[in-house]
Amino acid sequence: MPSPAIEIEGLTKFYGDVRGVEDLDLTVPRGKLFGFLGPNGAGKSTAIRLILGFLNPSAGTARVLGAPIDDKAAFLDVRQHVGHIPSDPQFYDEVTGRKTLDYFASLSGDERREELLERFSVPLDRPVRAYSRGNRQKLAIVQAFMHDPKLVVMDEPTSGLDPLVQQEFYEFLSQERDRGVSVFFSTHILSEVRQVCDRVAIIREGRLVAVEDIDDLLDRSGKVVTFSSPDEISLADFAFDETIDARIEPDGSLRLVISGNYDALVDALENYRVEDLEVRETAIEDVFMHFYDAGPEGEARQDNEGETETQQETVTDGEPATDTGVSPDAGPTNGEVRDPTDDKAGGRK
Numbered sequence: 295m296p297s298p299a300i301e302i303e304g305l306t307k308f309y310g311d312v313r314g315v316e317d318l319d320l321t322v323p324r325g326k327l328f329g330f331l332g333p334n335g336a337g338k339s340t341a342i343r344l345i346l347g348f349l350n351p352s353a354g355t356a357r358v359l360g361a362p363i364d365d366k367a368a369f370l371d372v373r374q375h376v377g378h379i380p381s382d383p384q385f386y387d388e389v390t391g392r393k394t395l396d397y398f399a400s401l402s403g404d405e406r407r408e409e410l411l412e413r414f415s416v417p418l419d420r421p422v423r424a425y426s427r428g429n430r431q432k433l434a435i436v437q438a439f440m441h442d443p444k445l446v447v448m449d450e451p452t453s454g455l456d457p458l459v460q461q462e463f464y465e466f467l468s469q470e471r472d473r474g475v476s477v478f479f480s481t482h483i484l485s486e487v488r489q490v491c492d493r494v495a496i497i498r499e500g501r502l503v504a505v506e507d508i509d510d511l512l513d514r515s516g517k518v519v520t521f522s523s524p525d526e527i528s529l530a531d532f533a534f535d536e537t538i539d540a541r542i543e544p545d546g547s548l549r550l551v552i553s554g555n556y557d558a559l560v561d562a563l564e565n566y567r568v569e570d571l572e573v574r575e576t577a578i579e580d581v582f583m584h585f586y587d588a589g590p591e592g593e594a595r596q597d598n599e600g601e602t603e604t605q606q607e608t609v610t611d612g613e614p615a616t617d618t619g620v621s622p623d624a625g626p627t628n629g630e631v632r633d634p635t636d637d638k639a640g641g642r643k
């Protein structure tokens with residue numbers, strides 16, 4: 295039985311005093327589309343950069359396709375089978391798209407280059423400097439998949455793509471999954487997770503708060519009932535065991551999130567004249583906001599972000615927080631794994 299695509303154990307990263315991620319435990323199975331969801335500053339990029347060996351953990355470890363990230367030789371070997379799209383892909387501006395891909399082909403291969411370019415076309419003979427944000431992202435997609443990797447790790451891969459290309463990319467990802475490719479990607483687009491992912495991990499303030507199959511998450515999250523009446527609605531009448539959330543809206547209507555059976559609801563409704571009644575599936579946004587909002591969050595989040603601004607300028611923890619400029623022929627140095635597309639990893643501009 296092959297090892298999981300990614301196994302993370304107690305993975306922790308502090309940037310000085312600032313928590314990047316703390317004590318992450320996560321298994322990403324093979325052949326799944328796995329979403330990594332969290333608000334800004336939650337730790338998604340940090341986790342991804344740790345998994346790919348661009349950052350050294352403060353504690354804990356991870357294995358990628360069975361190779362421990364701290365076993366540099368084994369890890370470098372396995373990286374040949376991994377595709378990566380960083381959060382802000384950087385390429386040499388003066389080099390054409392074609393030459394950029396030639397360079398990546400020389401590192402890991404490009405047996406699927408043509409097929410991918412047909413799907414995600416870019417102006418190959420123009421220098422990357424002249425690329426739109428979307429074309430840059432498409433180039434990153436082609437380079438990440440063209441060597442037919444077994445695992446692809448992506449940091450917000452759809453940013454900059456127009457809605458049509460986004461849909462094309464979702465379809466492509468599903469097809470990749472169906473051919474056995476493992477995909478792990480971060481996002482903060484809630485609908486994207488619902489549309490594309492089999493399973494999701496939700497991270498908040500550096501810690502995992504949920505790891506669940508999307509279908510289970512939705513099942514557990516119940517249905518939304520909205521109900522209006524000419525009578526005054528009392529919340530107390532709708533405090534059932536099955537009630538997840540209930541509130542009176544400004545227009546006097548009731549909004550109820552309920553899971554399980556509806557018997558108690560039907561009984562309660564008998565005491566009211568019904569003006570309007572609607573039952574619908576919980577929007578994925580509501581499901582996720584539940585995880586985002588749990589706890590005394592607003593303040594903590596702001597503090598974290600505030601800290602970050604100051605820290606980011608000063609704390610580098612011995613790792614390149616800014617671009618160091620890597621030439622096209624520069625391979626990994628000092629045994630450190632680098633990805634030339636990752637600006638934060640010392641990639642090229």
Ligand SMILES: Nc1ncnc2c1ncn2[C@@H]1O[C@H](COP(=O)(O)OP(=O)(O)OP(=O)(O)O)[C@@H](O)[C@H]1O
Nearest residue numbers: 309314334335336337338339340602605606609615
């Ligand atoms: N090089 C760095 N130096 C100091 N702090 C950092 C550094 N990189 C990230 N952080 C901090 O670590 C925390 C997690 O950041 P990270 O970029 O991993 O979050 P994210 O979930 O990817 O956010 P976003 O969705 O905004 O990209 C934040 O508080 C961030 O400011």
